[in-house]
Amino acid sequence: MGRYLLSRAGSSLLVLLGASVVLFTVVRLIPGDPMTILLGSVNIVNPELVARTRAEYNLDAPLPLQYFSWLGHVLQGDFGRSLWTGEQVSSIVGRRLGPSLLLGLSASVLGLVVGIAWGIAAGYLSGAGRAVLRNMPMLMLVIPTFSIGLLLVFVFAVTLGILPASGFASPLEGAEPSVPSAIAHLILPSLALCLVPASLVARLTYATVDEIEQEEFIRTARALGVPRLRIAIQHSLPNVLLPIITTGGLLISALITNAVLIETVFSWPGIGTMMVSAVQQRDYTVVQAGILVVATAYVLTSLAVDALYLVADPRVRTPTQE
């Protein structure tokens, strides 16, 4: 198992390196040399100056060398400056990271709780409730997430007027940091974002429940007269966690993709909206940094989820010869 984790860590590192090579090359090869863009943006047309600054910034060095020097800077948190505002990209990313992490974290927790409860209910209920709960997840996967976000805005913000329609309130900084306001702003986006992961988790959960219902230990518990609810919580729940962990990468990936949409719906000042507006502004350095940061977050969380397997499944902790 240790070897497995080590090889997973190795391949994660390779993914990140691969992503960085692609990002560097692709952005570097965009027509229009960075120096021409930079000097052109302040209306300087001076071949000599261009040549001098090119030399100064090492732009004449072979691409692989440029890549390593860029990577060195990135590893120290230096992503260069925004081509649009001239601000340090690292400070833009730093500002956007908090809200994104907050939204992602609350949606993951909500998605897991809702999804598992949903799946267990779908596994043990009978009749109409069962049919509805089993068909809903597929429906949730084809109804656009952004439409669900808009529906929540319409119901809770426009019609009922009990929650803010968009924006983000910081619980820590700003003119009047307020935790209740921060939570109020967080509820609708988290709810909208949790639905896709929750549907995926629900499907896995009831499939697993169906499977273990055939197992002898469940049948024995039944025969002994253990109440259904207790069987569900004590025996099914722990077994449900394993398939959820194995599909962790897929869940995180779905969360990230939908987060970009949901951030747009709710004007959430996160990494997603940052990348989307950077694409429209052709702000390559910001796009580059955004993709790299999100890819790193994805790779690290997937790795962490894999490591969870060790904790969750006692069978893999003590290696047995097969």
Added chain:
Amino acid sequence: MSTVPAPAEQLEQVPVEVPAEPVRLDRAPRLARIAQHWPSLVALGVIALFVLAWLARDSLTEFSPSAVRPLRALLPVGAAGSPLGTDGLGRDLFARLLAGVPFSLLFGAVPAAAGMVIGAAIGLVAGYAGGRVERVIVSVMDVLLTFPFILLAILVSAVLGASLQNAMIAVTLSILPKNARLIRSQTLSLKNREFIVASRLAGAGAVPIILRHLLPNVLPTALIVASTDVGLMITLTAGLSFIGLGVQPPDVDWGVLVAEGARYITSAPNLAFIPSIVIATVSIAFVVIADTERRILRSGQ
């Protein structure tokens, strides 16, 4: 060392087993069989309705989808001449929905088809070739399998510009690994069956075997997966259009319509919700059709 199961296949819901016999449907109870699959007939009808409405768009609405009429701005649902209302510029929502039909359908169908053709090619080669070729392809596909597709879409749009084509490229790339993996596992279970071994012993080369014997046998699965993908892709690509990385104005697809409608969520919710319902309906229709195909394939065994 103990092994950890590969990422669960449960999510795919695709039969990985290969039909024991070539799929053949009985002739006699054909009508009864067709009637039994009524949900997919309804689904086909829904899709056909949209296509027909698009073809007949000139006689269904008097308005051009891009005609700006400030005096007719924000008309409600049921207004005379504009049954679904008009947007903030007075453009007719019904006309715009119809104008979006070809974009939204192609945006779903082209990546699903391209992703399946290329994915199947990679999967067949990997599965049949085996050895180092297979190992390299499999490890690359495994890595890309769950990589967040939106990052790819953002990168492609940033570099090549936001457009329908570029969004389709990104979406196609994102479904390749899943399809390649599936077709490879099917190829693996086929390649040691008697009829393949027999043709190999008879001296057939790799290319004829793949094309003539393996391809027809993985085709049913490929079709099912591609149909499901069309539904999922319609929703996914509508999302790209929604954030401005897909279809670009003045062209419209349903995702663009939702994005435009979102601005009027307080005064005219129909502008965002009607296109949303259309996206969901058409996606569900494709998923239902795929589900029927899956059932037919199973019952054919």
